[in-house]
Amino acid sequence: DQQVKQNSPSLSVQEGRISILNCDYTNSMFDYFLWYKKYPAEGPTFLISISSIKDKNEDGRFTVFLNKSAKHLSLHIVPSQPGDSAVYFCAARGSGGSNYKLTFGKGTLLTVNP
Amino acid sequence: DAGITQSPRHKVTETGTPVTLRCHQTENHRYMYWYRQDPGHGLRLIHYSYGVKDTDKGEVSDGYSVSRSKTEDFLLTLESATSSQTSVYFCAISESMGTGGVEQYFGPGTRLTVT
Numbered sequence: 001d002q003q004v005k006q007n008s009p010s011l012s013v014q015e016g017r018i019s020i021l022n023c024d025y026t027n028s029m030f031d032y033f034l035w036y037k038k039y040p041a042e043g044p045t046f047l048i049s050i051s052s053i054k055d056k057n058e059d060g061r062f063t064v065f066l067n068k069s070a071k072h073l074s075l076h077i078v079p080s081q082p083g084d085s086a087v088y089f090c091a092a093r094g095s096g097g098s099n100y101k102l103t104f105g106k107g108t109l110l111t112v113n114p
Numbered sequence: 115d116a117g118i119t120q121s122p123r124h125k126v127t128e129t130g131t132p133v134t135l136r137c138h139q140t141e142n143h144r145y146m147y148w149y150r151q152d153p154g155h156g157l158r159l160i161h162y163s164y165g166v167k168d169t170d171k172g173e174v175s176d177g178y179s180v181s182r183s184k185t186e187d188f189l190l191t192l193e194s195a196t197s198s199q200t201s202v203y204f205c206a207i208s209e210s211m212g213t214g215g216v217e218q219y220f221g222p223g224t225r226l227t228v229t
């Protein structure tokens with residue numbers, strides 16, 4: 001069963017507009033959530049994280065929102081730039097005995113058009 | 115960028131041959147991980163290490179073994195490669211698994227093709 005879901009395989013936005021990438025999870029024991037960006041032929045790059053005790057974390061153009069009751073998080077990129085075009089992975093960390101493990105979604109391909 | 119290198123970066127091998135992939139870090143991080151990335155599956159954990167000579171299985175460990183004899187090196191071995199192990203393999207490191215410091219930093223990947 002897929003514990004971290006990214007239901008949109010792709011998203012296309014115009015340069016300067018907002019990009020919103022969504023992620024849903026099923027395991028209420030996850031205690032940290034992370035977003036990674038991946039360019040072709042490169043390894044994933046850490047973008048931003050949020051603890052389960054918070055509902056928002058911001059870093060420059062990137063903001064992550066967490067809605068625990070809905071088991072939903074989203075990554076907002078404002079304003080979007082062509083260099084943001086990449087695959088974005090949502091990941092979640094288990095607590096307690098599973099705290100070594102990150103569970104990843106399947107990714108969303110973001111295309112930012114000039 | 116975290117100092118993580120993987121070798122080789124590309125490899126083509128035949129079914130049934132042994133293959134070893136190497137991950138090398140210069141960050142002195144305690145934790146190291148091997149993932150594979152396949153279309154439609156995201157990143158899946160194969161094995162991880164929580165110290166020298168301390169390793170454990172991830173979710174897709176069948177057919178793989180690992181070793182860590184030094185802090186900086188983590189080896190992934192396919193004892194007898196199969197076509198289902200054609201994939202892109204990523205090594206990752208992290209400093210801590212406690213509160214804070216949960217980020218894992220990834221290497222550039224190794225593309226393995228088993229024919």
